[in-house]
Amino acid sequence: MSKEVRITCPGCRTEGTALLWDTIDATFNQEEKRRLLDGQLFYHYCASCGKATPIEYPCVYHDSAASAVVLFFPEGDGSHDEMIPQPPEGSANLRRVRSALSLAEKVRILDGGRDDRVIEVMKLLYVSRLKKERPEAQVQNVLYEKQDGVEQLVFILKGEGNLVSDIQPVFYERVAKDFEERIQKATPDGWAEIDGHWALAVLKNS
């Protein structure tokens, strides 16, 4: 579902309209899903000067095939946390993310048929290996991607180019098996924030 809002371009002051999507369904909103994955959904593009203005607002993404719901509730000072919606009943996998980038990544992981908890643990294992090989590398972010059917982890390094590592399905399965119990135990009820901090806590309990 969407609603229309008036928005003034901060570049040229032209007034335009933007559509805000409070829910996106993987099946019924394929165009919006595509824009979400392209990183365009949470921007207003000015019809006059073309300037892209970020417009971030709470949005709930439903993937009924994966029985998953992801809540994008933008980063804030926490004062609006009481406005976080109640999770829908009967959904197995509830996630909360704080950025449009993280939302797009969660959708990619769901589309890849993977468990984001296993992916987050894998990221840390890869990073610790990278740190051993190259102690000077400063990893700013790690993102799951799928290019031409090949799953990858993209390491965004400070001051240098990205590093890409293919995900070996065998390694994925091994991590899923080895960490199964700890992952289950560490997954909270309700909207769960499954990110690097969460994965670190899982590894520390090893």
Ligand SMILES: [Zn+2]
């Ligand atoms: Zn403009």
